[in-house]
Amino acid sequence: MKKLLFCMMLFVAVGATAKEKRDDSKYLKGAVPEENGMVTFTKSFSVPSKTEAEIQAAMNQFVKQLVETSIPAPGNYARVIEDTPANITARVCEWMVFKKKAFNLDRTRFRYQIEVATSGHRITMKITNISYYYNEDMETQNGIIFKAEEWISDEEALNKAQTKLYPKSGKFRRKTVDRAEAIFNAAMESFEEKEEVKPVMPRKKNVVVE
Numbered sequence: 001m002k003k004l005l006f007c008m009m010l011f012v013a014v015g016a017t018a019k020e021k022r023d024d025s026k027y028l029k030g031a032v033p034e035e036n037g038m039v040t041f042t043k044s045f046s047v048p049s050k051t052e053a054e055i056q057a058a059m060n061q062f063v064k065q066l067v068e069t070s071i072p073a074p075g076n077y078a079r080v081i082e083d084t085p086a087n088i089t090a091r092v093c094e095w096m097v098f099k100k101k102a103f104n105l106d107r108t109r110f111r112y113q114i115e116v117a118t119s120g121h122r123i124t125m126k127i128t129n130i131s132y133y134y135n136e137d138m139e140t141q142n143g144i145i146f147k148a149e150e151w152i153s154d155e156e157a158l159n160k161a162q163t164k165l166y167p168k169s170g171k172f173r174r175k176t177v178d179r180a181e182a183i184f185n186a187a188m189e190s191f192e193e194k195e196e197v198k199p200v201m202p203r204k205k206n207v208v209v210e
Helices: 002-021 052-068 167-189
Strands: 041-046 079-083 087-101 104-119 122-134 144-147
Touching (some): 087 167
16 A cells, blocks of 8 residues: 555656646747737848859748648648749648647647748748647548637737746647747758868858848
8 A cells, every 4th residue: 555655656746847847938928929910930041151043042942842741731721922033932731749649649730921031141031820720620620720829929828927838829839939940940951061070170150140
């Protein structure tokens, strides 16, 4: 009986410790920026080692790959809607997975618009028009649509003290912040030259974050 009680106490203690380990400071006030009333993630950087034409071609390919790897969505969401040398804008739809276990798959369709503008060596990326299609049935019907402004903004996702995330919208906010960051990082990393390791010569920095 004592052993059983000890095991139960240990399980509770481990569970409590696991909860305490979550650090949400990255996702609190200001983590989800807004521009003209719309949730908009922005990143600017420059690539001085490439020509303007090379930069435009690389970013054009980057955006089109996001579209090509998009999942089917109600309304045929994913497509390029503007394509010029200096600007490319597209709509993208991806799976955003919250939990994936046997007989328990919690995910949403993550839909967003990505805009890339190039000027000289400088690149400005924006991710906006974000929405989620959640809790759909097997026929992709009867889901719930959440707009980012109504679901993951500071006002909607944080408590009044702005010290904690609400459980339901919080998971969307965390994943969205992380995904936007991952997309920006992938774009910058696409310009990094893959060179052999040379201890004597330092690697040239090709990307300058502004």
